[in-house]
Structures are given as structure tokens and as C-alpha cells.
Amino acid sequence: MSADAELETFRAQVRAFIDANAPKVKLRAGVRSPETREELATLRAWTAKLFEARYVGADWPEAYGGDPGHDVLRDVVVAEEIANAGTLQVPGGCTLAAQALLHFGTDAQRERYLPRIRSGEDLWCQLFSEPGAGSDLASLRTKAVRDGDHYVVNGQKVWTTNGQWADLGYLLARTDPEVPKHKGISAFALDMTLPGVTIRPLREITGTSDFNEVFFDDVRVPATAMIGSPGQGWQIANASLAHERSGVGASVVTIRRNWESLVELAGRTGRIDDAEVRDRLAAFAAEIQALSVHTKLSLQRWRDGQEQVTDAPVSKLAFSELNLRLAEYALSLLGPAGVLTEADAGAVDDGRWQDAYLYARAYTIAGGSSEIMRNLIAERGLGLPREQVAK
Incomplete structure (x- = not known):
């Protein structure tokens, strides 16, 4: 069986596991925290199931529950399928801390903390x-x-x-x-x-x-x-952040789902036959396809140890800015109804697009603002001179 076929077989297994085990949650934009202790308990239990099935943490050493035959592209598949299902993700703080402990922690720290991360006991x-x-x-x-x-x-x-x-x-x-x-x-x-x-x-x-x-x-x-x-903290932080790239593929899945919902919204609002609307939807689709191709190439380079300095900044910038424009356009299609939130009577899709719009700006700031990403691409990727700051 070819590598691609094996990956698709694995994808089918992950999808079946998620269908059978994932908690049903309200779809919200972005990275969100539990709102109640009941939701927190659900998150802990789901985290434990993902680790137990080795769909998360497969890159850990076998002694701590990892898979000796681990392939980093499988991590990408898992992240994509979780995003596709619209269900909960393992908290990012857990995965970052685990990488710091695995590569820089003492044996005592690993033995104390890692099992409790896998079991969902420690968030x-x-x-x-x-x-x-x-x-x-x-x-x-x-x-x-x-x-x-x-x-x-x-x-x-x-x-x-x-x-x-x-x-x-x-x-x-x-x-x-x-x-x-x-x-x-x-x-x-x-x-x-x-x-x-x-x-x-x-x-x-x-x-x-x-x-x-x-x-x-x-x-x-x-x-x-x-x-x-x-004094090793800067090195540790960069190492743990650089290790986590599987979520890049999930971003493409998320934005493609948003585009599909936007097309469906255009149909429900009677705007789908409007030539200008169709042009905008087609332009969004072209941008998503370009982002998808770039993401696949950058993930392959990451897997092969040949990642380029602009790979992550380009992916982050393109996703965050496109995601914002999709949400803005959805509100324009809704017209006056676009101001209604989930708590308002008559809110379309329970205020889903208003929530997406309000959160979308955060993506352009968190993890490095769009301005910082453009500077990284210009200076480190294109070799342009550093921005001159007026004194």
C-alpha cells in the first residue's frame, strides 16, 4: 500500500473514532475555553480518550505512551478531522508543556506530569x-x-x-x-x-x-x-512552539468549512444567483485553494526537515486575514440581521456568523500580529531591509 493510501486508511479510522466518541458541542469560532465545570469535565474525558487511542501524543517516546511507528503527517490528519467534526481540541497548553517536559524536563518531572496530561487529570x-x-x-x-x-x-x-x-x-x-x-x-x-x-x-x-x-x-x-x-527558557519555548505544526492543516479545513457555510448562506438569502456574489465566492475559493497548496508543501518540508523561514508566517497571515474577510462578507449578506447574536430572537444560525466575526480579529493578533508576520516575510524571507522606527 502506498504512503498516501495508508494515510487515507488512517484518516478513515480517525473519522470513525471521532464519530463514535467525540462530544457534541456548540460550534464556536476560534480557540475557546469551557464555560462550565460540566464542559470542563467533558474536555478532560475527551482529552483522555484521544491520548488513550494514541491519536494525540503519538510522537511521545513509547515509554510514555507514544507510538514507535509515528508519522508526523498522521498528527495533521487527526487535527484536520477534529476540525472537520467541529469538536473539542486537546488544550494547547497541554501539548506545549508536554514537549517542553519531554525534551528538557527531568525524569522525575516527566514521570510526574506526563501521565496526568494523557489522562486529562491535569490541564x-x-x-x-x-x-x-x-x-x-x-x-x-x-x-x-x-x-x-x-x-x-x-x-x-x-x-x-x-x-x-x-x-x-x-x-x-x-x-x-x-x-x-x-x-x-x-x-x-x-x-x-x-x-x-x-x-x-x-x-x-x-x-x-x-x-x-x-x-x-x-x-x-x-x-x-x-x-x-x-536561562534556557527562550530555547525551550521556541523548541516547543516549533514542534507543534499539525494545526496548520486544521486551519485550512476550518476555513473551507466556513466557505461552504457561506455558499449555503448565500443560497438561503437569495443572493447565490447574484453575479457579484458568485464572483466573491469564487475568489474566496481560489484563495483557499492557494492556502491549501501552500500548507501541504510547507508540511511536507517540515516533515523532511527542510522548512523555509516563511512557511509558518505565510500560512498564519493568509489564514487569519482570509478568515476575517469571510466573516465580514457573511455579515454583509445578512444585512441588518448581521448584528444579532445568539441571545437575540431571530438570529440567523444562532448567531454563528456574528460570533465568527467578533472572534476573527483575534486570529490576526494572536500568535504574532499580521504586521509582525509581514515583517518576518519581508525581512527574513525576501531579504528586505528592517523597518526603520522613528525616534
């Missing part, structure tokens, strides 16, 4: 971004000062998905302010229940609280909770 959040350190993460100001067998942590994080539910946090903090900013950062596995940790959910424009502010006031973190060595 992790990512404690990276700060009010003054988003796209320029190396400028973070949260400090961790050594005090005997502990580090004392003070500072603030923001945009922390699942922070209000997390058991543990994958924390970056500055342990040495005297060295260049990239070299003075360390990584920690932080118990979110420690005294001095305050979590404040942020009520967003979508009406939900998916992000949080997290404050640290003299939080005493055991020195044994450090992942890797002092």
Missing part, C-alpha cells in the same frame, strides 16, 4: 504573553528570584487561555536581568493553586471569557519545578 495553560510583551515575548518582565530552594515569582501574564481552569501553568519568567533579554529567561511548571496566584477572567467582545489575566505576588515556586536549566 495546563501557557503563561507566556504579558501586557508589554506579546509579539516581542523576549521583553517579558515577570521575575523569578532565587531564594534558597525556591524561586519567588512576581509579575503579570495576559491572554491566558484556560487560565481559570488550569491545574498547572507553563511559565516563562526572567531569572537573570543582567544578561541579554533572550538569555535571562527560564521555564517553570507552575502549580496554579499556589498562594499568591490570582486569576481574573477577561470578558471578551464575544461575550465569553476564554482569556485571563494572571498575577503573581511573591509566589514561591520550588526550584525543582524549573524545566531545563536557568
